[in-house]
Amino acid sequence: MKRMNLTMLTDFYEITMANGYFQNGLKDKIAYFDMFFRKVPDDGGFAIMAGLEQVIQYLKNLHFDDADIEYLRGKGLFNEEFLQYIKEFKFSCDVWSVLEGTPVFPNEPIVTVRGPVIEAQLVETMILLTINHQSLIATKANRIVRAAQGRGVLEFGSRRAHGYDGAIFGARAAYIGGCAGSACTIAEQDFNIPAAGTMAHSWVQMFPKEIDAFRAYARIYPDNCLVLVDTYNVLKSGVPNAIKVFNEEVVSRGFRPKGIRIDSGDITYLSQKSRKMLDDAGFPDCKIVASNSLDEYIIRDILVQGAEVDLFGVGERLITSKSEPVFGGVYKLVAVEEEGEIVPKIKISENVEKITNPGYKQVWRLFERTSGKAIADVLTLPDESIDDTRPYLIFDSEHTWKRLTVTDFRAKRLMTQIFDHGVCVYESPDLQAIKDYCREQVDTLWDEVLRFENPHNYYVDLSKDLWDVREKLLIEFSGK
Numbered sequence: 001m002k003r004m005n006l007t008m009l010t011d012f013y014e015i016t017m018a019n020g021y022f023q024n025g026l027k028d029k030i031a032y033f034d035m036f037f038r039k040v041p042d043d044g045g046f047a048i049m050a051g052l053e054q055v056i057q058y059l060k061n062l063h064f065d066d067a068d069i070e071y072l073r074g075k076g077l078f079n080e081e082f083l084q085y086i087k088e089f090k091f092s093c094d095v096w097s098v099l100e101g102t103p104v105f106p107n108e109p110i111v112t113v114r115g116p117v118i119e120a121q122l123v124e125t126m127i128l129l130t131i132n133h134q135s136l137i138a139t140k141a142n143r144i145v146r147a148a149q150g151r152g153v154l155e156f157g158s159r160r161a162h163g164y165d166g167a168i169f170g171a172r173a174a175y176i177g178g179c180a181g182s183a184c185t186i187a188e189q190d191f192n193i194p195a196a197g198t199m200a201h202s203w204v205q206m207f208p209k210e211i212d213a214f215r216a217y218a219r220i221y222p223d224n225c226l227v228l229v230d231t232y233n234v235l236k237s238g239v240p241n242a243i244k245v246f247n248e249e250v251v252s253r254g255f256r257p258k259g260i261r262i263d264s265g266d267i268t269y270l271s272q273k274s275r276k277m278l279d280d281a282g283f284p285d286c287k288i289v290a291s292n293s294l295d296e297y298i299i300r301d302i303l304v305q306g307a308e309v310d311l312f313g314v315g316e317r318l319i320t321s322k323s324e325p326v327f328g329g330v331y332k333l334v335a336v337e338e339e340g341e342i343v344p345k346i347k348i349s350e351n352v353e354k355i356t357n358p359g360y361k362q363v364w365r366l367f368e369r370t371s372g373k374a375i376a377d378v379l380t381l382p383d384e385s386i387d388d389t390r391p392y393l394i395f396d397s398e399h400t401w402k403r404l405t406v407t408d409f410r411a412k413r414l415m416t417q418i419f420d421h422g423v424c425v426y427e428s429p430d431l432q433a434i435k436d437y438c439r440e441q442v443d444t445l446w447d448e449v450l451r452f453e454n455p456h457n458y459y460v461d462l463s464k465d466l467w468d469v470r471e472k473l474l475i476e477f478s479g480k
Ligand SMILES: Nc1ncnc2c1ncn2[C@@H]1O[C@H](COP(=O)(O)OP(=O)(O)OP(=O)(O)O)[C@@H](O)[C@H]1O
Pocket: 263, 264, 265, 266, 267, 268, 269, 291, 292, 293, 294, 298, 301, 302, 305
């Protein structure tokens, strides 16, 4: 997986445009592209940035091999000198990115690529698909984990993921978002994500009776005994059989049983009744795992109803982000260099939300010093600095009379340089550190931003200087 060359995983138009740039003498023209998104999935208040490590691996390995060149030559569309050029090119762009695990908001750059337009354009598809996918799943997982209010969430979705990389990178993203582990075994091999699980209905069905299945399992795993109790009847057979086997095969060997799993029916009712039966039998420490098409809304509901669940197994609705399966990250040209000078570019749309923020930019996050909470993000010109020792005025870019003077705050730059002229200058932390960072950073958001319904619209504002640049371009290009 790590060595896979995905250079040809690019939209065909990136290559036809590259050939066109080459033939128009624009080969060395320096362009700036921003990746950003316009809407948080599920109408949430924020998203979680994920996927950078895989983008780095892809960019480090970017090259066309002989078979790629041969294939492209066979299309009969591309100039020979262009083919020679892409055969020999080495990635030489600068890349800046918001780090994985960071909460991010609509309309702010999360990745910026600067370099020869052919290269910077070519990488659009892979940067978008990688970050769109993992950010989508990390964001969904974070919602589900928050709904579980401190109870563990295991990612059970591999079998229903959209392809094998959807499963593996989905498990990675789910872990960043806060899942405690995954049923995806290879995810532990590749990323150290704790692989965990229970048993399938087939195990129970393979034996003449349910109790034989539990017994056989307990004899092999007396120290890790968790049984699935809903194959026949949870309260009449599953839980009584589990209790019998826990006593006969687990406690008798000096161990404590781990738990039971309920995978159908009314989870609140069945978990409450099961809890009582386990407690009465002397197993208050025996955990109850629930699964069955769960998501953040069902988990929230059943906890409000008083369900006695300790751990949730969540598959299809997490790994596919079923309720909103698209993270609409886009990649837009924001500037070019003319004789060493950065010239901002804008894309105008009738739809105000689709007007791009022009120019090469910095992203800042302002935190209240007393509470540590995030107040707003501010986009600035590259050479601007936000002085957090003085009051700073933020204002809404569309409704400019909405303004706020921020005092007693700390300003933090959100973008880190990842590539410097094609050389990777950043090393990804291990996944546990990314996950911990994500939890800390989500904790800096106010409850109003965290809530599922009608979250507060977190401010992403432009500095006055950047706003002026945008206004000037809007007037120049809108013909008004
Ligand atoms: N108390 C509850 N409140 C809200 N939703 C629940 C509750 N208990 C279970 N659910 C959810 O209801 C949905 C349907 O579950 P149910 O077990 O009734 O149907 P099913 O999946 O068709 O069952 P089976 O697996 O037996 O065919 C699932 O998404 C499940 O998570």
